[in-house]
């Protein structure tokens with residue numbers, strides 16, 4: 001798939017109206033009841049506390065989910081220009097992502113075929129046409145081909161054609177790059193569902209501007225970090241002093257797009273007639289929250305989109321790669337100031353409130369105080385997500 005051209009940024013409106021969304025999103029939004037008619041949903045659902053504390057369970061998730069199906073690794077926008085490359089170590093596998101001259105994205109093991117050295121380090125993209133190993137300077141094209149060996153005449157019988165970088169199956173869609181971390185597993189790209197890609201394309205994730213990004217290292221199970229993005233129960237409570245008052249305590253409209261989940265909710269006092277106000281910023285009226293299976297969250301705000309890749313590193317160790325995306329680069333000091341304020345606010349809400357809640361829940365769960373965790377009707381998407389996960393764990 002080709003890189004979106006940066007030129008497409010020009011002439012883009014600052015915010016989106018309902019008609020700019022996908023047919024699937026519009027149909028779902030039209031199903032949101034008015035605040036006064038929102039049903040009260042009650043459910044009986046629970047999961048054993050051990051799903052957050054048990055090493056065996058963690059190992060099973062790694063083997064059956066994270067190594068068996070393609071996982072979202074990063075945004076296409078991180079390597080937007082042809083001739084760029086970036087390293088990514090979050091999943092415990094040294095990855096090298098590149099976009100070749102023709103615009104195709106590739107994923108490789110970040111290991112030189114001479115002695116295994118990483119070709120690239122750090123977390124910023126580099127613009128280059130070749131990758132040169134820092135150790136003995138073997139060079140590779142961005143398509144992984146071994147292009148040059150220093151002092152090649154000093155090797156006898158070195159068949160360079162068999163020493164290209166090891167490529168991992170990868171796909172790009174909707175502005176995300178998915179990779180199969182285990183190259184020996186049967187590639188499973190079922191998460192790259194066409195409806196999800198259509199929705200992400202409608203948001204313009206692929207050619208958005210990365211206003212800010214931050215990596216969080218958390219002491220909590222990855223599912224505890226993810227759960228708050230699958231429920232509205234905590235919003236009025238945990239976020240009472242920040243964003244809580246903007247939201248309503250009502251169920252979301254939920255759709256499965258393959259294994260991925262789309263949740264859409266109306267803001268406080270939502271009325272369907274709000275949708276027919278011409279020229280209205282749709283992201284002021286409704287909030288989208290996606291769970292891109294198994295571990296990536298996409299949440300809309302009026303003027304930006306948050307993407308979080310939630311990466312398990314251990315039973316109670318998680319890395320979150322947070323990205324704040326805006327449709328345009330701020331071009332005035334006022335615009336910059338607004339985005340900067342939003343960025344600090346959202347990092348405070350997610351980092352200081354949601355992630356903090358996950359870490360303090362982990363401590364309580366580790367104490368053995370609870371046999372099980374129970375979920376209410378305002379958390380009904382959590383068991384829906386776990387059913388998707390368990391289907392794979394039991395396969």
Ligand code: FES
Nearest residue numbers: 112114115133136
């Ligand atoms: S390890 Fe890369 S050239 Fe030697």
Ligand SMILES: [Fe+2]
Nearest residue numbers: 228235239354
């Ligand atoms: Fe939250």
